[in-house]
Amino acid sequence: MAQSVIITCAVTGGIHTPTMSKHLPITPDQIAAESIAAAEAGASIIHLHARDPETGRPTPDPKVFMQFLPVIKNNCDAIINVSTGGGLGMTLEQRLEAALVTKPEMASLNSGSINFGIFPLLQKHSEWQHSWEPEFLDMTRDFVFKNTFKDIEYTLRELGETHGTRFEFECYDLGHLYNLAYFVDKGLIKPPFFIQMIYGILGGMGADPDNMAHMYSIAKKLFGDSFEWSVLAAGRNQMPFATQSAIMGGNVRVGLEDNLYIGAGQLATSNAEQVHKIRRIVEELGLKVATPDEARERLGLKG
Numbered sequence: 001m002a003q004s005v006i007i008t009c010a011v012t013g014g015i016h017t018p019t020m021s022k023h024l025p026i027t028p029d030q031i032a033a034e035s036i037a038a039a040e041a042g043a044s045i046i047h048l049h050a051r052d053p054e055t056g057r058p059t060p061d062p063k064v065f066m067q068f069l070p071v072i073k074n075n076c077d078a079i080i081n082v083s084t085g086g087g088l089g090m091t092l093e094q095r096l097e098a099a100l101v102t103k104p105e106m107a108s109l110n111s112g113s114i115n116f117g118i119f120p121l122l123q124k125h126s127e128w129q130h131s132w133e134p135e136f137l138d139m140t141r142d143f144v145f146k147n148t149f150k151d152i153e154y155t156l157r158e159l160g161e162t163h164g165t166r167f168e169f170e171c172y173d174l175g176h177l178y179n180l181a182y183f184v185d186k187g188l189i190k191p192p193f194f195i196q197m198i199y200g201i202l203g204g205m206g207a208d209p210d211n212m213a214h215m216y217s218i219a220k221k222l223f224g225d226s227f228e229w230s231v232l233a234a235g236r237n238q239m240p241f242a243t244q245s246a247i248m249g250g251n252v253r254v255g256l257e258d259n260l261y262i263g264a265g266q267l268a269t270s271n272a273e274q275v276h277k278i279r280r281i282v283e284e285l286g287l288k289v290a291t292p293d294e295a296r297e298r299l300g301l302k303g
């Protein structure tokens with residue numbers, strides 16, 4: 001019998017800008033409401049960034065996180081996953097601050113460095129309404145998303161070993177699986193661990209179905225049965241790649257962080273709309289959607 005499918009919803013992220021979609025949640029109230037609705041629609045993990053309520057710019061400020069994390073926790077049973085990717089240009093210390101203060105069940109951990117090439121996406125949007133958006137566009141032209149071995153080890157020790165937070169290991173490339181294998185060998189990552197494979201970011205793996213098949217087969221060789229895996233793909237590849245993952249026995253991530261659309265040329269009006277869509281697909285495939293407690297058990301979370 002096939003395992004149930006864990007749906008993660010990444011509700012806002014740090015890449016899309018407010019002028020790209022009026023449905024992107026920005027304020028703490030909006031982020032809380034979108035997260036709770038996504039959980040009600042079937043997401044068992046909510047992946048969270050914070051934004052400055054005035055400008056929409058990503059912020060590392062734990063005080064802003066604390067305006068929505070308790071609201072989400074009190075109004076649904078979903079697993080809270082705090083990003084340590086943060087926003088472009090943040091230092092590692094800034095990126096870790098909110099998770100170190102809030103000690104969530106789960107946090108993201110980016111498993112290697114990449115050139116994060118989002119400028120083609122941003123250049124399409126010419127109506128800049130917020131003062132920081134042109135600056136953001138300029139920064140992204142030569143942006144290295146730095147996640148060195150030292151950075152990863154620091155995060156594993158400070159957040160994982162010290163606080164019992166477990167990770168969504170974000171892998172943008174095949175080499176990132178080998179980085180994880182290195183830390184498994186060192187005893188710093190223990191099963192069951194959660195690999196989030198990321199397709200379609202310029203600088204990382206392209207959104208080619210063959211890449212997913214290959215990533216999965218290498219992950220199996222490296223880790224046997226000791227890992228869970230999930231897939232996110234940026235933009236229009238989001239739903240097809242999530243569907244391929246579910247068919248191959250993996251889990252799925254959707255949300256406005258990864259894609260602002262629900263169909264060709266049609267903006268998603270909410271995160272929950274994307275969760276409903278992938279849930280429908282998963283159930284039509286004859287699979288079940290995991291509850292938060294099933295996800296907790298499979299991912300070895302502290303609860």
Ligand code: KMH
Pocket residue numbers: 010013014015083084085086108109110170198201257
């Ligand atoms: N924005 C995604 C491609 C993080 O928050 O740590 C990757 C991400 C990074 O979710």
Ligand code: ZN
Pocket residue numbers: 010013014047048049083085108257
């Ligand atoms: Zn994120």
